[in-house]
Amino acid sequence: MSENIDNHEFCTVMEDEVSLRRHLAELERILDMIPALITVLSPNGKLLYVNKAILRYTGLHMDDLKAGDARMLMFHPEDVERLKDLRHSGLGQGSPFELEMRARWHGGDYRWVSIHYEPLRDENGQILLMCRFHSNSQAQRVCARYQRQKKPRYHYWVTTLAPHGPH
Numbered sequence: 001m002s003e004n005i006d007n008h009e010f011c012t013v014m015e016d017e018v019s020l021r022r023h024l025a026e027l028e029r030i031l032d033m034i035p036a037l038i039t040v041l042s043p044n045g046k047l048l049y050v051n052k053a054i055l056r057y058t059g060l061h062m063d064d065l066k067a068g069d070a071r072m073l074m075f076h077p078e079d080v081e082r083l084k085d086l087r088h089s090g091l092g093q094g095s096p097f098e099l100e101m102r103a104r105w106h107g108g109d110y111r112w113v114s115i116h117y118e119p120l121r122d123e124n125g126q127i128l129l130m131c132r133f134h135s136n137s138q139a140q141r142v143c144a145r146y147q148r149q150k151k152p153r154y155h156y157w158v159t160t161l162a163p164h165g166p167h
Helices: 002-033 052-058 062-067 070-074 077-082 084-093 138-164
Strands: 037-041 047-050 097-104 110-121 127-136
Touching (some): 077 097
Antiparallel strands (some): 037 127
C-alpha cells in the first residue's frame, strides 16, 4: 500500500515539475518579446536567464554568459569590482535596489546603464528570483556633462556681456 502512495506522490511531483517547466518556458517567451533589457538571477545573484534584448545589446550568447563570469562579460570590470559589496549587500537584504554601471555594448565599448533589482517572492515572502531591469543612463550623463560645460559660458555671458545690452 505504501508503495502505491509513494508512486502516486512521485507522479504528482513529476506532473508539477513538467507544469513548472512549461510555465517557465512560457515566461521566457514573454520576456523575449519585451524590448527592455531584463535579467533573472537566483536569490544569491547567480545568472539564470537573460532575455533576447540583452543578447542583442551586448552581442554575447547565452552559452558565453553561462560558461564564464557573466558580470565580467556584461559589465565594465572596474564597475563590477567597485560595486561588488553594494550588490552583495543589496541581494542579502532582499529589498529593491539600484546600481549604475557601464554595460558592454555589442560594438565592444561600454555605455552607462541604471540597473534596478527587484525581488520576486512567494506567498510566504521567500525570495524566489531576483529580476534585474536595465535602463540606458548614457544620454542623461551626456546631458549632465553638457550642462556642466555650458554653465560657465552662460555665466560669462550673463555677467559680462548681457548687462551692457546691444551696441
